[in-house]
Amino acid sequence: MKSLALESLSKTYFDPYRGTQFTAIKDVSLNVEEGDFVAVVGPSGCGKSTILNMIAGFVPATGGRILVGGREVSGPGRDRGVVFQSFALFPWKTVIENVAFGPKMRGIGKAERNRIAQEYLELAGLGHAADRYPNELSGGMQQRVGVVRALANEPDVLLMDEPFASVDAQTRMTLQEELTRIWEERRPTVVFITHDVPEAVFLANRVVVLTRGNVLAEVDIPLARPRVWDSLVEDDEFKSLSNQVLQLVRSA
Numbered sequence: 446m447k448s449l450a451l452e453s454l455s456k457t458y459f460d461p462y463r464g465t466q467f468t469a470i471k472d473v474s475l476n477v478e479e480g481d482f483v484a485v486v487g488p489s490g491c492g493k494s495t496i497l498n499m500i501a502g503f504v505p506a507t508g509g510r511i512l513v514g515g516r517e518v519s520g521p522g523r524d525r526g527v528v529f530q531s532f533a534l535f536p537w538k539t540v541i542e543n544v545a546f547g548p549k550m551r552g553i554g555k556a557e558r559n560r561i562a563q564e565y566l567e568l569a570g571l572g573h574a575a576d577r578y579p580n581e582l583s584g585g586m587q588q589r590v591g592v593v594r595a596l597a598n599e600p601d602v603l604l605m606d607e608p609f610a611s612v613d614a615q616t617r618m619t620l621q622e623e624l625t626r627i628w629e630e631r632r633p634t635v636v637f638i639t640h641d642v643p644e645a646v647f648l649a650n651r652v653v654v655l656t657r658g659n660v661l662a663e664v665d666i667p668l669a670r671p672r673v674w675d676s677l678v679e680d681d682e683f684k685s686l687s688n689q690v691l692q693l694v695r696s697a
């Protein structure tokens with residue numbers, strides 16, 4: 446695990462055909478300590494995915510810089526694992542082969558990579574599905590495999606862009622509890638993008654509210670862990686923090 450720092454990060458998109466430009470991110474600075482969990486929330490179009498894609502190295506910044514463990518990033522790398530809302534598992538590979546693919550690419554031998562993959566699958570309650578194919582799984586299970594696949598690469602920083610947005614509310618809460626449990630056990634450094642405020646408050650140690658390309662506010666979430674919905678859903682502190690963040694997002 447490593448720390449992540451954004452220093453005066455900016456992104457202006459240029460449209461060479463129309464000759465227009467649009468500044469999606471302006472001067473954003475953010476520090477995420479090693480082993481911390483930060484959620485970024487904000488209205489649609491405020492620049493959440495742009496920030497994540499810059500950290501992932503998919504989109505080049507037009508100003509400022511990004512440091513992972515103190516080293517500037519200039520493109521995609523295995524030190525950063527990414528989970529999107531929609532992503533493809535390899536349909537011709539079994540679940541465990543999908544998860545073991547990253548370790549395989551890192552040159553880890555078969556027995557060891559299968560051991561790593563199985564361990565992460567167990568951690569996410571998917572041990573029993575190791576030998577199934579993706580099309581034999583529900584949407585929620587596929588999403589879980591996507592998260593497990595990113596974790597099995599043991600990235601320094603885990604980047605997630607609305608990974609649970611396309612599953613039903615019930616499954617979503619289960620996935621949130623699972624991710625929390627895995628984070629509590631393994632303590633990866635996580636940046637989690639969502640427009641779902643209760644999700645951000647439930648998962649994170651800190652919620653960053655983004656508005657039109659700027660950081661409007663950062664809210665610490667000192668809720669005790671382990672966190673489970675059964676006890677938090679009626680918790681006054683949880684409700685008041687969620688309201689506080691919601692007000693900020695609405696004012697954005």
Ligand SMILES: Nc1ncnc2c1ncn2[C@@H]1O[C@H](COP(=O)(O)OP(=O)(O)OP(=O)(O)O)[C@@H](O)[C@H]1O
Pocket residue numbers: 458459467469487488489490491492493494495496640
């Ligand atoms: N490739 C691009 N070229 C031009 N403008 C872009 C490009 N990608 C994003 N934008 C613009 O940048 C702004 C931020 O987009 P971004 O996708 O980062 O928002 P978001 O916060 O992730 O939104 P959502 O919640 O809907 O996913 C938007 O106004 C969008 O239209």
Ligand SMILES: [Mg+2]
Pocket residue numbers: 493494495
């Ligand atoms: Mg987005």
